[in-house]
Amino acid sequence: MKVLSLILAALIALLQYPLWLGKGSWLKVWEFDQQVMTQHEINQKLKVRNATLDAEVRDLKQGSDAIEERARSELGMIKQDELFFHVLEENEKNASQASRSEGAAPEGPKQ
Template sequence: MRLIQVALFVLLIVLQYRFWFAENGYTDLKRIEKSIAQAEFDRAVIQKKNAHLEAKVADLKSGSGAIEELARQNLGLIKPGETFIMINEPRTFK
């Protein structure tokens, strides 16, 4: 009887070790779950950026107002009759 108890105890220890530390065990499961959560977060961020870019593309395709706005911001577009005023930020010394 004692031999059966010892064998069952050893079997329990071996199975517990395999559950916690072996390949495809509990620690691997937690690592993979964390990796999946990070990948889902990254995917959500990328989807948000894509939606923003798709809206920007649709806006650029639909009319010239967005193109004019981009030209004013990035290229310094000035229409005839407009006056360009540049405001310099004051310097701060540390």
Template sequence: MKWWAILFLTLLVWLQVRLWSDDGGIAEFRELSDRVAEQQKANKQLEARNQELFKQVKALRNNDDAIEQYARLHLGMIKPGETFYRFVPTKK
């Protein structure tokens, strides 16, 4: 009966050491939980960005006005016969 108590106590001490140690213990669990939370936040931001890009793609596929607006804003294009004016700010 005495050797069962020693075995049980040894097992209990070993489990406590594993629980509180840095390798596979509570500290690592908390660190991984924090990293998971950060990654989930980043994923939500990327999902929102993807949704916005999907909306833009849908608009560009279905709407000629959206294509014209994109070409004017991002590519600097103008229609034939239009005059492009560029205002350069003066240095003070």
């Protein structure tokens, strides 16, 4: 009877091995599930990005307003008879004044 119970315990252990440690084990299934979840998140972000790009392409194909906006912001273009004012922020003014004072000739003693 003792030998029979040992044989049965060994058979049960052999049957459990593939379930826990084999090729299609629970651990591998869990890892693949995590990879699938991660890939779904990446896909959702890419879908949002693609939708944004698609809307931008449709806007550029259909309307001249988007093209004009791009030309103004990226290329600095203006319309004919239009005035362009470039307003410097405070820190840009200080940097430009400092670079001018560094490049100026040093003043010598006046006689």
